[in-house]
Amino acid sequence: MTDYPSRRHFMAQMVSGAALGALGTLPGAVGAAPAPTSSTGVAAPDDESYWRWVADQFLIRDDVTYLNTGTRGPSPRSVVQAQCNATEAYDTDRLGYARHVQNEVFRERLHEKMAAFLGCDPDEVALTNNTTEGMVFGTFGPDMQPGDEIIYTNHDHASGAQPINLRAARYGVKPVMVDLSDVKFHPPQSPGQLLDAIEAAITPRTRLISFCHMNYTDGCVLPTKQICAMARDKGILTLVDGAHPPGMIELDLHDLGCDMYAGAGHKFLLASMLTGIFYVRRDVQDRIWPTIYSGPVDGMSMYGTEQAPSSYLDRSKTARKFEIRGSGSYANQASLDAALDFHNAISIQAIEARDRYLAARVREGLREIPGAKVHASDDPALGCALVAFNLRNVATVELNDLLWDRHRIYIRNVTHHEIGWDVNRASLHIMVNANQVDNFIGAVAEIAKERHS
Numbered sequence: 001m002t003d004y005p006s007r008r009h010f011m012a013q014m015v016s017g018a019a020l021g022a023l024g025t026l027p028g029a030v031g032a033a034p035a036p037t038s039s040t041g042v043a044a045p046d047d048e049s050y051w052r053w054v055a056d057q058f059l060i061r062d063d064v065t066y067l068n069t070g071t072r073g074p075s076p077r078s079v080v081q082a083q084c085n086a087t088e089a090y091d092t093d094r095l096g097y098a099r100h101v102q103n104e105v106f107r108e109r110l111h112e113k114m115a116a117f118l119g120c121d122p123d124e125v126a127l128t129n130n131t132t133e134g135m136v137f138g139t140f141g142p143d144m145q146p147g148d149e150i151i152y153t154n155h156d157h158a159s160g161a162q163p164i165n166l167r168a169a170r171y172g173v174k175p176v177m178v179d180l181s182d183v184k185f186h187p188p189q190s191p192g193q194l195l196d197a198i199e200a201a202i203t204p205r206t207r208l209i210s211f212c213h214m215n216y217t218d219g220c221v222l223p224t225k226q227i228c229a230m231a232r233d234k235g236i237l238t239l240v241d242g243a244h245p246p247g248m249i250e251l252d253l254h255d256l257g258c259d260m261y262a263g264a265g266h267k268f269l270l271a272s273m274l275t276g277i278f279y280v281r282r283d284v285q286d287r288i289w290p291t292i293y294s295g296p297v298d299g300m301s302m303y304g305t306e307q308a309p310s311s312y313l314d315r316s317k318t319a320r321k322f323e324i325r326g327s328g329s330y331a332n333q334a335s336l337d338a339a340l341d342f343h344n345a346i347s348i349q350a351i352e353a354r355d356r357y358l359a360a361r362v363r364e365g366l367r368e369i370p371g372a373k374v375h376a377s378d379d380p381a382l383g384c385a386l387v388a389f390n391l392r393n394v395a396t397v398e399l400n401d402l403l404w405d406r407h408r409i410y411i412r413n414v415t416h417h418e419i420g421w422d423v424n425r426a427s428l429h430i431m432v433n434a435n436q437v438d439n440f441i442g443a444v445a446e447i448a449k450e451r452h453s
Helices: 008-015 049-056 077-092 094-100 104-117 131-140 158-171 192-198 224-233 282-287 311-315 318-325 332-346 348-365 396-407 436-450
Strands: 125-127 149-153 174-178 208-213 237-242 260-266 276-280 372-374 386-390 413-416 423-429
Touching: 077 094, 077 332, 104 125, 104 276, 104 332, 125 131, 131 158, 131 208, 131 237, 131 260, 131 276, 149 158, 158 174, 158 208, 158 237, 192 224, 208 224, 224 237, 224 282, 237 396, 276 282, 276 318, 311 318, 332 348, 348 386, 348 436, 372 423, 386 436, 396 413, 396 423
Parallel strands: 149 174, 149 208, 208 237, 237 260
Antiparallel strands: 125 276, 260 276, 372 386, 386 423, 413 423
């Protein structure tokens, strides 16, 4: 009979290094967690010494300026180490690891930690593989009849829009697209413009409003709390695409008032790929069906017998039913756990303030460049860490290439010619320092001067 290690021994062997302090096996590792330096306990957004220390926790090459967290956020060393440790531990002793490390206690603690981070209850949040998965769950979950309507916008991501179009093609619901292509929305003068545009699309057949908390196209933050309150007053469900805000801004999903919220772990939250969340408000959980599911149905097993009381049965009655869908990844959950620890050690309030500081520096710098046009608002209610812009006489893809080839600055373009949208986008996060921001602005200015001289 195999003598499996005790829980204490197994934890000591297999998960040392998963938290912030144990980073010693990766290149450039350091041995201490970030510690706020101000008397208030939160680092100031312009404390470059502190934020350089935070940036040093990442594995990014020294010659690279990484301005595309909106697509994929590189994980800090502690998160990479936690993922590697979990993979090694699992492959070394799967049974011991499942019994003593990533067991029910770990899972409950992870849900409690995530719920606290998001501003909800642990039984209202499921861990998913990405934002898309949550958007599919939210789109296909509510009962609807042919002819019922789902509202979305033409600045949504395809991961939110295409599930709606698929449900329409298969089941006869009607997609209703709100047109945000007008320049008056980029940026809008006030949140009320966006609220009015969505409210104008509502009819007696509207059953669901699906929209982005923050548009990936231009970084505009929609008046999510107001949209959700308006929808609830009319008896309409809301599904929010929150791919970017988790890890960028402080969230309180209860205060936001949405019915469903899908988010990513691999962007600003800095966890590994194939991590995400799907929140379902407790009051509507019995109205949202899972679409990938292998758990009890109406409390019954696959044999038609009553499912024995268990945490498995309990989860099937909450938002965590969306996790009952077959095998998952121990390593990805370990990375998500470590990413939450990393953010909590710094504080989401300090991170949001830093991201806003860097984004403001970018907006102000770009506006000083002849030929540059910024499509982002200075109003904190309308934006945060994504900055969309154009440079006259320079195609967006060309600008990406010039910045990378000359300076190893990594940005992206967001291009949808169907709605007349073609911009470059810079994403600011805590792996970026102020000198890199200034170098980015200088590089854009250099290219602008070449084209306009």
